[in-house]
Amino acid sequence: GRPKGVCVEHRSLTNLGQAIAGLVSKEQGHTRVRWAWNASLSFDASLQAISQLGFGATVHLLPETVRQSPTELARFLDRQAIDVLDCTPSQLRVLLDETGAARLPMLLVGGEAVGASLWRRLVELNESVGQVAYNVYGPSETCVDATACRIDAARREESLGEWLPNVHGY
Numbered sequence: 001g002r003p004k005g006v007c008v009e010h011r012s013l014t015n016l017g018q019a020i021a022g023l024v025s026k027e028q029g030h031t032r033v034r035w036a037w038n039a040s041l042s043f044d045a046s047l048q049a050i051s052q053l054g055f056g057a058t059v060h061l062l063p064e065t066v067r068q069s070p071t072e073l074a075r076f077l078d079r080q081a082i083d084v085l086d087c088t089p090s091q092l093r094v095l096l097d098e099t100g101a102a103r104l105p106m107l108l109v110g111g112e113a114v115g116a117s118l119w120r121r122l123v124e125l126n127e128s129v130g131q132v133a134y135n136v137y138g139p140s141e142t143c144v145d146a147t148a149c150r151i152d153a154a155r156r157e158e159s160l161g162e163w164l165p166n167v168h169g170y
Contacts, residue, residue: 008047012143017051019164020108023148024052024084027106027132031056033083036076036105038062038091044140045111048086057084067091070098077105086136089114096121103129110136110145119158122151135161142167 025031035057039045049059060080066072073095077085085104087095088111095101107122114122114135125131137160138146146169149161163169 006044006140008044008140008143013047013051014054015166016048016143016145016164017054019148019166020048020145021052021055021057022165023134024057024106028083033057034081035059035084036062036080036082036086038067038085038087043111044144045086048108048144052084070095074099074101074104084108086110088112089118093118103131107131107133108136108145108148109133109151110138114151114158116158119151120156123153123156126152135159137161138167 021031024033033052033056035049035052037046037049037059039049053059060082062073062076066076076082082105084106086108089109090112092107092109095104109118109122119135122131122133126133133151135149135151135158136145136147138144145164146167147160147163149155149159155161
């Protein structure tokens, strides 16, 4: 298709940053988190990482060579003691399959549908090792994410979850 530009208002970015910071703080128990910037600057998900700077996070840029290698990515996450990784389901599947990673930082999984098999795998990881993962969803026009759903035994099937604060949908 033909590329399109999307205008995102400052207040939408601020709202996203605050909502995600609150979600992460609730799970991590603190606000000084170490965040892996895992998106190209041209991908709207990069705004999520940028927004966290305003809420006290330390943002670690992932070199392209690290992003492209599941083994290097797993090492980077461990070496830098990363608390949060925002990734696509496709990247996460490869990371889990190729590294056998049993424990990862808190995951925000978005950009495409999670799919039933990955959802079940994340529920199992939550039950066995306490892996925290959220399915996050939203079109670019809403400033990256509009909903979030914790992936655990309470929701054994794919769901978009609940609206983020100050976001409404039809």
